[in-house]
Amino acid sequence: MEVEILNSNSLQKSLGETCIVCDEEKELGIHLYTSFICRDCEKEMTNTPTSDPKYQYYLDKLRRVKNSPLYS
Numbered sequence: 001m002e003v004e005i006l007n008s009n010s011l012q013k014s015l016g017e018t019c020i021v022c023d024e025e026k027e028l029g030i031h032l033y034t035s036f037i038c039r040d041c042e043k044e045m046t047n048t049p050t051s052d053p054k055y056q057y058y059l060d061k062l063r064r065v066k067n068s069p070l071y072s
């Protein structure tokens, strides 16, 4: 997998969890069901008005979580 990290910063990652929204490993965040949402994405979501198309994108991500086989 070749991924070019364009805006990598100096933040050193230790053991984090993979955010379901941005698919990055983050240490800080919240848990939703069995999934993890990093603080950045959580903040983004809270700041995104429901009328914003981006909000739908987040909802889709969350729906994916709720549709987890674990809960079917």
Ligand SMILES: [Zn+2]
Pocket (backbone or CB within 6 Å): 019, 020, 021, 022, 023, 024, 026, 037, 038, 039, 040, 041, 042
């Ligand atoms: Zn995230």
